[in-house]
Structures are given as structure tokens and as C-alpha cells.
Amino acid sequence: MKILNKYLLKEVTGNVLMVMLALIAMFSFFDLIQELEALGKGNYGLGKILLFVLLSAPGHIYDVMPVAVLVGCMYSLGQFARYSELVVLRVSGLSIFNIAVLLLKIGLMFTFVTFLVGEFVTPFSEKMAQRMRIKATDSVVAQEFRSGLWVKDGNSFINVEEVLPDATLLNIHIYEFDQNSKLVKARNAKGGQFVNDHWKLTEVSETSFGKDSVQVNQFAEARWISLIRPELLNVLLVSPEKMSAWNLYSYINHLSINKQKTTRYKVALWSKMIYPLACMVMVVLALPFGFIQQRATGASTKIFVGIMLGVMYQILNRVFSHLGLLNDWPPLFSAITPTILFLIAGLTMLYYVERR
Numbered sequence: 001m002k003i004l005n006k007y008l009l010k011e012v013t014g015n016v017l018m019v020m021l022a023l024i025a026m027f028s029f030f031d032l033i034q035e036l037e038a039l040g041k042g043n044y045g046l047g048k049i050l051l052f053v054l055l056s057a058p059g060h061i062y063d064v065m066p067v068a069v070l071v072g073c074m075y076s077l078g079q080f081a082r083y084s085e086l087v088v089l090r091v092s093g094l095s096i097f098n099i100a101v102l103l104l105k106i107g108l109m110f111t112f113v114t115f116l117v118g119e120f121v122t123p124f125s126e127k128m129a130q131r132m133r134i135k136a137t138d139s140v141v142a143q144e145f146r147s148g149l150w151v152k153d154g155n156s157f158i159n160v161e162e163v164l165p166d167a168t169l170l171n172i173h174i175y176e177f178d179q180n181s182k183l184v185k186a187r188n189a190k191g192g193q194f195v196n197d198h199w200k201l202t203e204v205s206e207t208s209f210g211k212d213s214v215q216v217n218q219f220a221e222a223r224w225i226s227l228i229r230p231e232l233l234n235v236l237l238v239s240p241e242k243m244s245a246w247n248l249y250s251y252i253n254h255l256s257i258n259k260q261k262t263t264r265y266k267v268a269l270w271s272k273m274i275y276p277l278a279c280m281v282m283v284v285l286a287l288p289f290g291f292i293q294q295r296a297t298g299a300s301t302k303i304f305v306g307i308m309l310g311v312m313y314q315i316l317n318r319v320f321s322h323l324g325l326l327n328d329w330p331p332l333f334s335a336i337t338p339t340i341l342f343l344i345a346g347l348t349m350l351y352y353v354e355r356r
Helices: 002-038 046-082 085-091 096-136 245-257 263-291 299-327 331-355
Strands: 149-153 156-163 169-177 183-195 198-209 214-224
Touching: 002 046, 002 096, 046 085, 046 096, 046 263, 046 299, 085 096, 096 263, 096 331, 183 214, 245 263, 263 299, 263 331, 299 331
Parallel strands: none
Antiparallel strands: 149 156, 156 169, 169 183, 183 198, 198 214
8 A cells, every 4th residue: 555655646647747847837827928028117126027037926826736736736647647557556456535535645745835835935925026027117015096096094094105116105194083083183294214113203293183272293213003014014915815814814803803804805814724725626627537448538538627626626616715704704604615625526526436
């Protein structure tokens, strides 16, 4: 059994890595073509473009891993069937269930790899890539409104006109309201940097609105305590789907405290938890194809079918995420449904193959 485990590990892992490298090369090439449009903007030269493409690669590894596992397993099982190795395994006393368990161990390994890449590598590399690109092109972090970023923090509303890649804030406007939604204080600051546990504001103008008077004060520096942290600003650099689970959880808590909608980020958080398990589901889905007669479907056909199934899985993930946001479905339901559907399809095919 140890020899068989090593043989399957070597063959399946090698094919999965080969497929993964091919897919990453393809997506990196598309990134390169897209980034060449910005060549020469600021000091964004060819070297920095190549660095940006390299830093974006971990994100592609995370995205394509389930597809690579599916295609790699289908190709490996097709080769085993072609040389009658699966027949030998069955004659030796191994059932489809035994073979599935062996392959699921390999799928579990890729599940851990996917989780580690998505949780620790991709958020860091994606943030570095975006920061480098923004600095090189002399840009600021993209905002949703022309007036800049708007954030609710307790009874205050904060408007930041520009957020730099290092989380430095420029042209900050803080409007504080009382419990009756009456404006009591407005502060304007030229800039702000996070130091220890607070924001250090510079060139501050503070206007206090009393019952019968208005008082204006000027400060060279001021201390501002806020729930807003630089980590929360990562959402401006990295899409929720590529943030770490911890940062997503922190940002969801921040939105919840301020009674803001959290559905999109909860869907992204559940997807982070469930998506790595797709590697094991893809193993189950690939297994029946190994027992289909080789004459009926060649290796190239199985690879094509595997790619199409992988693309369908990615499309379903996106569709259910958007439908969940539009219809306000439970985040767990939106995140887990495509994986459950593919698992059911794989188990159904396995059942019919076993009975044949």
C-alpha cells in the first residue's frame, strides 16, 4: 500500500502541478498584456510591470488550484486506464472506494496548500503589487466617489479625499454628531498617519458648534482615536475575495458596529473557508472519468471536459455570489452551493460507475 501511495502521489501531483503551471502562465501572460497599456506612465517601466505580474501569480495559484486538481486527476486516471493500471488495482482487491480514499489524501494536501496560499501569501503579494503599481504610476488608491472615501465611525462621518498606498491619509474631514444627529464638531486635517494605537493628524482646523456660538481652533498636530485601522484600508487595495480571512472578519466587525451592510464581505469570508475544500470535491468529480472506456473518450477529450467543468465551477461561484448579494441570500448558502452541487454530481457518477 505504501508503494501504491507513493506512485499515485508522484503521478497525480506531477500532473496537477503541470496543469497549474500552464494555467498560471496563461493568466500571467494576460496580466502582462493588460499592464503594458500603462507602460511609461510615471516611472512604471518594464521591470516593474514584470514584478507586478510576478506578485500577482499567487492570486492565480489560489484561483486555478481546484481546476488544476480536476484536470490533473482526470488526466492521471485516464493514463492509468489506458495502460490498464486501474484494472490491475481492481483485480488486486481495491474497490473504487479504496482508490477514492487514496486520491482524497492527495486532494487534502492540495486543500491545505490552497488555504495557506489564500490566507497568507495572496493577501500580502496582492497588496504589495497594488502598492508598487500605484506608487510607480503616481496614483492614489481608487475610491468609490469623486469626493473620496466615506466611512462611518460611531457617531462620526469621515471623508478622506486621498488614501496613499502606505495608508497615509490626505485631506481628512471629520464630522461628529450627537445622539440627536446634530452636528457638534467638524475637523479638517491636511494629513494623517497611524502611530501606535491612534491617528496623528497634522495642520488641523477644528470647528465646534455650540448652542449659540461657533468656536474655531487651529492645531499643528492632533490625536484622533478611531476604530479605523490601516488593516481595514486594505479593502481599498485588495478585493474582498483576495483578502485574508482575519482581515475580512475585522472589517465585517467594523461594518457591523457601524450598522452597515456586510453581505458582500460575509460571502467572501465563507468562500475563503469553503473554496479550498473544492480540491477534494474535484477529486471525487474526476474519479468516475477514470473508469470510462478509453476508446470512448481519449485523454485530450478528458482534459477538455475537465477544463470546461472547472470553468463552470468558477462561473457558478461568481453567479451565486452576485445572486446572493442581489437577493440577500444567507452568505453561507451563496458560498457553499456550487461546491455542494459539484459534490453531488461527482457522488452520483461514482454510484453509477460502481454499479456498472
